[in-house]
Amino acid sequence: MxxxxxxxxxxxxxxxTGGGARAAYQVGVLKAxxxxxxxxxxxxxxxxxxxxxxxxxxxxxxxxxxxFHLGVKKLEWIWRxxxxxxxxxxxxxxxxxxxxxxxxxxFQADYANKHAVSLFDxxxxxxxxxxxxxxxxxxxxxxxxxxxxxSVTASCYNNGDSITFFQSDNAQEWxxxxxxxxxxxxxxxxxxxxxxIPLVFPSVRIHQQYFGDGSVNQLAPLSAPIHLxxxxxxxxxxxxxxxxxxxxxxxxHPDLATIAGHLLDTVFTDSLNSDLERMQRVNxxxxxxxxxxxxxxxxxxxxxxxxxxxNFGQIASEHFLSLPMAVRTMLRLTGIRQHSxxxxxxxxxxxxxxxxxxxxxxxxxxxxxxxxxxxxxAANPS
Numbered sequence: 001m002x003x004x005x006x007x008x009x010x011x012x013x014x015x016x017t018g019g020g021a022r023a024a025y026q027v028g029v030l031k032a033x034x035x036x037x038x039x040x041x042x043x044x045x046x047x048x049x050x051x052x053x054x055x056x057x058x059x060x061x062x063x064x065x066x067x068f069h070l071g072v073k074k075l076e077w078i079w080r081x082x083x084x085x086x087x088x089x090x091x092x093x094x095x096x097x098x099x100x101x102x103x104x105x106x107f108q109a110d111y112a113n114k115h116a117v118s119l120f121d122x123x124x125x126x127x128x129x130x131x132x133x134x135x136x137x138x139x140x141x142x143x144x145x146x147x148x149x150x151s152v153t154a155s156c157y158n159n160g161d162s163i164t165f166f167q168s169d170n171a172q173e174w175x176x177x178x179x180x181x182x183x184x185x186x187x188x189x190x191x192x193x194x195x196x197i198p199l200v201f202p203s204v205r206i207h208q209q210y211f212g213d214g215s216v217n218q219l220a221p222l223s224a225p226i227h228l229x230x231x232x233x234x235x236x237x238x239x240x241x242x243x244x245x246x247x248x249x250x251x252x253h254p255d256l257a258t259i260a261g262h263l264l265d266t267v268f269t270d271s272l273n274s275d276l277e278r279m280q281r282v283n284x285x286x287x288x289x290x291x292x293x294x295x296x297x298x299x300x301x302x303x304x305x306x307x308x309x310x311n312f313g314q315i316a317s318e319h320f321l322s323l324p325m326a327v328r329t330m331l332r333l334t335g336i337r338q339h340s341x342x343x344x345x346x347x348x349x350x351x352x353x354x355x356x357x358x359x360x361x362x363x364x365x366x367x368x369x370x371x372x373x374x375x376x377x378a379a380n381p382s
Contacts, residue, residue: 013230014045018052018215019238019268020347024079024355026236028362034072043068046148049224051214055152055194063137065146079355087350088120090324116202129188149228153214154193162217164224165190171228215267222275235305239269261343304376316346319354
């Protein structure tokens with residue numbers, strides 16, 4: 001059993017990145033970690049930060065911060081029994097009605113009250129989240145000392161800023177270039193905003209501003225947990241493993257589907273890698289300053305990232321036919337078929353055969369790195 005972090009004021013954060021249906025992988029990793037703790041133990045993370053689908057997983061865990069095992073068990077049950085129609089309408093009438101609505105909105109006057117334009121309508125997701133999440137538990141867990149902070153990041157279409165909505169015991173709001181933190185009581189609308197993948201799902205209005213997926217314009221994914229007081233950050237990423245040079249060769253121009261998948265991959269993964277490199281440089285600078293006795297207000301932040309060992313696109317192609325017929329038809333209109341060279345389907349495949357496979361992959365990957373994970377979470381890494 002790992003030790004609790006005994007440092008005075010030291011906080012460990014859990015950072016869950018975005019990726020649509022790929023977020024089932026995170027559940028597998030959390031399941032493997034939970035098995036290393038007693039059944040009655042609380043969440044080993046004092047801070048939870050999430051974006052897009054990762055925000056939903058993070059908030060779900062925050063609701064059960066007093067019992068780590070119970071939170072993981074409930075989250076796994078949801079992902080293991082997923083169907084597409086629980087996330088967005090997937091029948092022919094409503095799929096094509098949504099498409100036509102988007103086409104006709106282009107002909108409306110600017111002063112008209114336009115509907116949000118998107119490929120799919122995700123009202124079922126809002127209904128499901130309202131049903132399964134008791135967000136009042138977050139405040140109780142913070143007051144009970146089981147949790148320090150939880151945050152959800154969304155992208156503001158009004159000004160292009162990355163806005164982190166958070167609940168916390170004592171963290172203060174912050175403002176930096178193109179990003180800020182706003183204290184609030186988290187609601188389902190914050191989760192819907194954070195997971196509104198551009199063009200795929202509709203934007204969400206919060207007060208007088210409109211929001212989309214939090215991974216867009218998120219130049220510093222590590223900013224939220226650091227501002228909330230994290231000393232260590234465990235990151236569960238959803239980036240595909242690097243392709244070898246032979247797989248990178250292309251014999252023709254990429255089609256629309258390939259470009260769309262490439263853009264989503266870039267949105268969900270590239271900024272995290274850049275921010276990790278930036279944090280490592282800051283840590284090295286702090287270490288050098290300490291060697292020469294130079295005082296600084298900066299503090300080093302440790303990190304450990306867990307990424308999948310297998311390609312999500314390849315797994316999605318094996319389960320592509322599990323998608324409802326209407327969704328497959330819509331994807332074919334954009335050039336996506338079962339074996340297309342596009343990762344777009346891996347973000348939209350909310351079907352239990354696929355999500356169960358990702359849970360197993362996450363579990364296996366975490367177990368393969370469990371020694372490093374437990375050492376990272378321990379109070380005394382030696």
